[in-house]
Amino acid sequence: MKLFRKKTVDERVASEVNRIYRVSYLILTFGILIDVIWQMATEPMGKIVVRPLEFATLIVANIICVLMMVQKGLSDDDAYAEAEKFPKKHYALLGLGAGAVAAAAMVGIRMLTFDWEYPISTMVLILGIYFFSIALTCAIAFYCVQYAIFRAAKRRRNQQLRDEDET
Amino acid sequence: MKNKRLQLARVACDMSQAQLAEAVGVTRQTVGLIESGKYNPTLKLCLAICHALGKTLDELFWEESLQQHKGVEEP
Numbered sequence: 207m208k209l210f211r212k213k214t215v216d217e218r219v220a221s222e223v224n225r226i227y228r229v230s231y232l233i234l235t236f237g238i239l240i241d242v243i244w245q246m247a248t249e250p251m252g253k254i255v256v257r258p259l260e261f262a263t264l265i266v267a268n269i270i271c272v273l274m275m276v277q278k279g280l281s282d283d284d285a286y287a288e289a290e291k292f293p294k295k296h297y298a299l300l301g302l303g304a305g306a307v308a309a310a311a312m313v314g315i316r317m318l319t320f321d322w323e324y325p326i327s328t329m330v331l332i333l334g335i336y337f338f339s340i341a342l343t344c345a346i347a348f349y350c351v352q353y354a355i356f357r358a359a360k361r362r363r364n365q366q367l368r369d370e371d372e373t
Numbered sequence: 374m375k376n377k378r379l380q381l382a383r384v385a386c387d388m389s390q391a392q393l394a395e396a397v398g399v400t401r402q403t404v405g406l407i408e409s410g411k412y413n414p415t416l417k418l419c420l421a422i423c424h425a426l427g428k429t430l431d432e433l434f435w436e437e438s439l440q441q442h443k444g445v446e447e448p
Contacts, residue, residue, distance in 0.1 A: 214398040218412055 231271075238264045240311065247315035272355055279363035281356040288363065289356070297352045298345075305344035309337045374410045379433050382426045383408075397421040 242256050242264065249255045280287045286296060313333050324332075383393050383404075390404045397404075397418065406412035407422075414422070419434050426433070 216399040216403050217415055217418055218403045218406065219400060 235264065235268070243308065243311050244315055247312045248319050276355060276358045276362055279359050279366055281352075281359035288359075290360075292353060292356050297349055301345035301348035301352070302341070304348050305341035308344045309341035312340055313337045374436070376408050376410055376433070379422070379426075380408045382428050382433060386426050388426075393422070393425060396425040 238260060242261055245256045275281070275283075281289070286293050313336060316333065316336065383390070388396070390408070391401045394401045394404045398421070399418065403412060403414075407414050407418075419430060423430055423433055
C-alpha cells in the first residue's frame, strides 16, 4: 500500500512545473491552431475542412480549462482574473489584436495557395474583405466569449462568498 | 536577501538542509534557495519551517522596513 501513498509535492517544484506546463500548453494550442487555420485556408473559400479529432481535442481541452478556471472563480490568468467590472477596453483591444493576427495568418496562407488568375486589384479587394470579415468575426466572438466567462466566474465568486457567510 | 536567521536557527537545531527539508516535506534545494533568498516560500511552508525549528515567524522571516534598514526614521 505504501506504493500508492500520495507523495507530498514540493511547492517550489510544483510552481516551476506549472510554469513549464503553461509554456507547453501555449505551444501545443498555438501549434494545433495554426494547423487548423492551415487546413481551413488551403481549402477553397467557403469550404471548411478540418481534422475532426484534432479540432475536437483543441476545443475540448480549452473548454475544460475555462470550466476549471470558472470553477475557481477566475475569468483570466492576468490582473483581471477577479475583476469586479468587465474590463471592456482591455478585452476589446485583445479581441481586435487576436482577430487581426488570425486574419493575417489566414490571408497569408491564402496568398501562398491562391491561383492568381484574377487582376491584382480584384485579388487585393477579395483578400481585404476576407481579412476584415475574419478579424471582425474573431474579435466579436472573443469579446462575447470573454464576457460570458467573466459573468460565470463572477457568479461563482459570489456563490463562494455566500457559502462562506453561511458557514 | 539572504535569510541568515533561518540558517543560524537550523544550525542551532543541529539539522542539515536535507533534514529540515525532510521535516517540512520539501526538497533540499528548496531549503537552500530559501536560505539564499532566491525563493519566497508560502506562509504554509514558513509555518512548517518555524514549527520544525521551534521558532516564530517573526524570529525567522520578519524583515525590518527598508527605512529602518537604511537607518532612516519612519514618519
